[in-house]
Amino acid sequence: MVRIPTHCAQCISRCGCLAVVEDGRLVAVEPDPGHPTGHALCLKGRAAPELVHHPERLTHPLRRTRPKGDPDPGWRVVSWEEALEEAGERLRELGPRATTFAVATPSGTGMGDAFGWVHRLAHAFGSPDLLLATENCNWHKDITPTLTWGAGIGMPDYDRTGCALIWGFNPGVTWPAHARKIQEARRRGARLVVVDPRGTGLALQADLWLALRPGTDGALALGLIHLFLKKDRVDHAFLRAHSDAFDPAPVGRGTVLERLTERAAAFPPERVATLTGLRVEDLHRAVDLLTGYGPLSFFTWTGTCQQAQATQTTRALNILYALTGCLGAPGGNVWFARPPVADITGFGWVDPALREQTLGRSERPLGPPSRGWVSGPDFYQSLLEAPAGARRALVAFGGNPLVSRPDAAQGAAALRRLDFFVQTELFRTPSSAYADLLLPAASCWEREGLQAGFQVSPAAEAHVQLRPAVVPPPGEARSDVEIVFALAERLGLAEAFFGGSLEAGLAHQLAPTGLTPALLRGVPRGIGLLLETTFGPPAAKIRLWSEALAAVGQDPLPDHCETQAPDGFPYLLTCGKVLPYCHSQHRELSSLRRVAPEPEVELAPDVARGTGVADGDPVAVCTPTGRMEGRARIQPHLAAGTVWAQYGWWHGETPLSYNACADQGRPDPVAGSQALRGIPCTVNHRLGP
Numbered sequence: 001m002v003r004i005p006t007h008c009a010q011c012i013s014r015c016g017c018l019a020v021v022e023d024g025r026l027v028a029v030e031p032d033p034g035h036p037t038g039h040a041l042c043l044k045g046r047a048a049p050e051l052v053h054h055p056e057r058l059t060h061p062l063r064r065t066r067p068k069g070d071p072d073p074g075w076r077v078v079s080w081e082e083a084l085e086e087a088g089e090r091l092r093e094l095g096p097r098a099t100t101f102a103v104a105t106p107s108g109t110g111m112g113d114a115f116g117w118v119h120r121l122a123h124a125f126g127s128p129d130l131l132l133a134t135e136n137c138n139w140h141k142d143i144t145p146t147l148t149w150g151a152g153i154g155m156p157d158y159d160r161t162g163c164a165l166i167w168g169f170n171p172g173v174t175w176p177a178h179a180r181k182i183q184e185a186r187r188r189g190a191r192l193v194v195v196d197p198r199g200t201g202l203a204l205q206a207d208l209w210l211a212l213r214p215g216t217d218g219a220l221a222l223g224l225i226h227l228f229l230k231k232d233r234v235d236h237a238f239l240r241a242h243s244d245a246f247d248p249a250p251v252g253r254g255t256v257l258e259r260l261t262e263r264a265a266a267f268p269p270e271r272v273a274t275l276t277g278l279r280v281e282d283l284h285r286a287v288d289l290l291t292g293y294g295p296l297s298f299f300t301w302t303g304t305c306q307q308a309q310a311t312q313t314t315r316a317l318n319i320l321y322a323l324t325g326c327l328g329a330p331g332g333n334v335w336f337a338r339p340p341v342a343d344i345t346g347f348g349w350v351d352p353a354l355r356e357q358t359l360g361r362s363e364r365p366l367g368p369p370s371r372g373w374v375s376g377p378d379f380y381q382s383l384l385e386a387p388a389g390a391r392r393a394l395v396a397f398g399g400n401p402l403v404s405r406p407d408a409a410q411g412a413a414a415l416r417r418l419d420f421f422v423q424t425e426l427f428r429t430p431s432s433a434y435a436d437l438l439l440p441a442a443s444c445w446e447r448e449g450l451q452a453g454f455q456v457s458p459a460a461e462a463h464v465q466l467r468p469a470v471v472p473p474p475g476e477a478r479s480d481v482e483i484v485f486a487l488a489e490r491l492g493l494a495e496a497f498f499g500g501s502l503e504a505g506l507a508h509q510l511a512p513t514g515l516t517p518a519l520l521r522g523v524p525r526g527i528g529l530l531l532e533t534t535f536g537p538p539a540a541k542i543r544l545w546s547e548a549l550a551a552v553g554q555d556p557l558p559d560h561c562e563t564q565a566p567d568g569f570p571y572l573l574t575c576g577k578v579l580p581y582c583h584s585q586h587r588e589l590s591s592l593r594r595v596a597p598e599p600e601v602e603l604a605p606d607v608a609r610g611t612g613v614a615d616g617d618p619v620a621v622c623t624p625t626g627r628m629e630g631r632a633r634i635q636p637h638l639a640a641g642t643v644w645a646q647y648g649w650w651h652g653e654t655p656l657s658y659n660a661c662a663d664q665g666r667p668d669p670v671a672g673s674q675a676l677r678g679i680p681c682t683v684n685h686r687l688g689p
């Protein structure tokens, strides 16, 4: 029996751990306190042996023999040679313009170390389209803040923060290594304010939990901006030095700050209380906490991202934070120095004329298409509305869009239209059922993977680790990176892939750090580089007024519009992640399934009273778009009128899942984010078990 230092790469937390291996089998995974993110493991990490040795894992390349849409694809085992030969031939024939690449989220799958290589393959081939969940995932955390700050969200400097504002983010479930830093700050005496319709672990222990109605975040942020300005709790010197606050407003009278003040004045506490369901006195308490206890730090993620007004809401949040003057300061949000690995994505290789044609680029020039990422609806529509005779291909590395995105019916119809679809996967999924070729992928435990930076603290972010393969992959499964390199060779792109040598590719990635693959293999726990973080706001001027947004016909100042619920849908449906599962994955692991056997629908007590539903009742949630089913749980810690349901279920239990309830229409006009949170709904009893 051996204990191999590694990290769990199944989600963004990337927890340092020890893999316990006996006779070539992974038998357990244990925390590794010697690793900067190694203090604890979640249920999914501990269940890794079940995932690795699961009998339903894909073990051989498969080719479909029956028509798409047939409930049985008639999979026939083929050799890798046959599979790669076919893929290479079909893709060369269809060409880059007709080929979309796709990759699963690196934050909730093992795809992190392959992510850049998949991009490189798409770009070397010359395709302008890469399908990724970004508009509903990290876009408003990593990219939208560049409109205001000229940089992404950074990371709270928890070791020195005076107060942490956690808004629509539940790291206790979704990023345990991040949650641990918040706990450490709490123990040091830092204050905590949580904005979330649901009483998460952090919310219940916070100094203030603002349980707002789902989808009203923009109103709250503007209301807080109003109070910050009215009570003069803003850092004028900081704004004068680093922002456009005192510049004349590009349109109309006065300074930018005066115009912002005017805009925010439309959100006085009484109106905000009505819109959000919060109490006026709590708004005042929030201002006191956020401005009274030393440097403020701030984090938000998908709670504010999956909304139809996500860009304006994110702008309001980013401006609120900039007003405090803590951006870049010790104890505020900081950009910890990270290992300088080489960029391998080859973004610039795509012909600029083709880049202009990325799906959705003309409609959303500031959104994901500007970086080559296409949204589900754009991809689906491009297939469904393609002229007769147009031929199209999809090369997907993981991902399960028929479950993780709204409108599975439209998605399925679109996937059927593909002339060629090859996917790498660990398991068969509803989406992979439409593939022509299904290739078995090694899980993150079965392949080497580079991780440069673990984010949550200066020491973690300076940490570089070459995760070893702790066991061999099942059957003939291969790592996604190996498959990328093999496909590149078949497409005549070996030159862009270091002559086909993964080792040379890895060495290239590491070269700027001074490290080599061999050196890292000798230190499996990884190496902490000596890097110096520089404090201070990003070099670019902070923009309270966004000319970039104005140039695309959007409001240059943040705003929030009330959404009117259609008659018959009195409640608001929203969602979030649960600890045992990532997105549509992991339901086949029996230890996790015992903990969470079926989708739950949490009802605020007033919703239960209004609908006559009791705890444990089978219920259906209906929205103007669709319907899902689950088991009711009365949840006392939920904003009034809120229904909080689980998404990602498909393993036969429930015929319709959460994303059937979500609307593909009315996406965020800038980024295309979908309103997955705050959907008008109603709840009914359901007959059946």
Ligand SMILES: Nc1nc2c(c(=O)[nH]1)N[C@H]1C(S)=C(S)[C@@H](COP(=O)(O)OP(=O)(O)OC[C@H]3O[C@@H](n4cnc5c(=O)[nH]c(N)nc54)[C@H](O)[C@@H]3O)O[C@H]1N2
Pocket (backbone or CB within 6 Å): 103, 104, 105, 107, 108, 109, 110, 111, 133, 136, 137, 138, 302, 306, 397, 398, 399, 400, 401, 403, 404, 405, 424, 425, 426, 427, 429, 441, 442, 443, 444, 480, 575, 576, 577, 582, 583, 584, 585, 647, 658, 659, 676
């Ligand atoms: N209603 C609702 N919908 C949501 C969300 C939500 O909060 N609510 N969250 C959204 C977010 S944040 C995201 S990122 C998306 C995620 O959407 P997707 O990226 O589609 O993620 P999954 O549904 O988990 O599908 C990932 C697939 O990749 C496979 N996989 C896992 N690891 C590997 C690997 O190493 N190699 C290969 N080849 N395959 C692998 C898994 O088996 C799984 O089938 O979902 C979004 N959808």
Ligand SMILES: Nc1nc2c(c(=O)[nH]1)N[C@H]1C(S)=C(S)[C@@H](COP(=O)(O)OP(=O)(O)OC[C@H]3O[C@@H](n4cnc5c(=O)[nH]c(N)nc54)[C@H](O)[C@@H]3O)O[C@H]1N2
Pocket (backbone or CB within 6 Å): 011, 012, 105, 106, 107, 108, 137, 138, 167, 168, 169, 170, 171, 173, 174, 175, 195, 196, 197, 198, 200, 213, 214, 215, 216, 217, 300, 301, 302, 303, 304, 574, 575, 576, 577, 578, 579, 580, 581, 582, 583, 677, 678
């Ligand atoms: N266990 C687990 N961990 C994961 C993943 C997973 O699927 N499972 N996925 C990974 C990925 S890809 C991502 S992107 C991250 C996401 O990480 P998080 O953003 O933390 O994910 P969520 O739990 O979906 O959403 C955060 C919070 O938003 C709240 N919320 C719901 N509606 C609203 C609203 O209208 N306003 C506000 N302010 N809050 C709201 C939810 O109650 C929840 O507590 O997690 C990563 N980690």
Ligand code: SF4
Pocket (backbone or CB within 6 Å): 008, 009, 010, 011, 012, 013, 014, 015, 040, 041, 042, 043, 044, 045, 046, 174, 175, 176
């Ligand atoms: S939180 Fe769980 S799944 Fe995510 S990296 Fe840590 S142990 Fe793995």
Ligand SMILES: [Mo]
Pocket (backbone or CB within 6 Å): 105, 107, 108, 133, 136, 137, 138
């Ligand atoms: Mo995500």
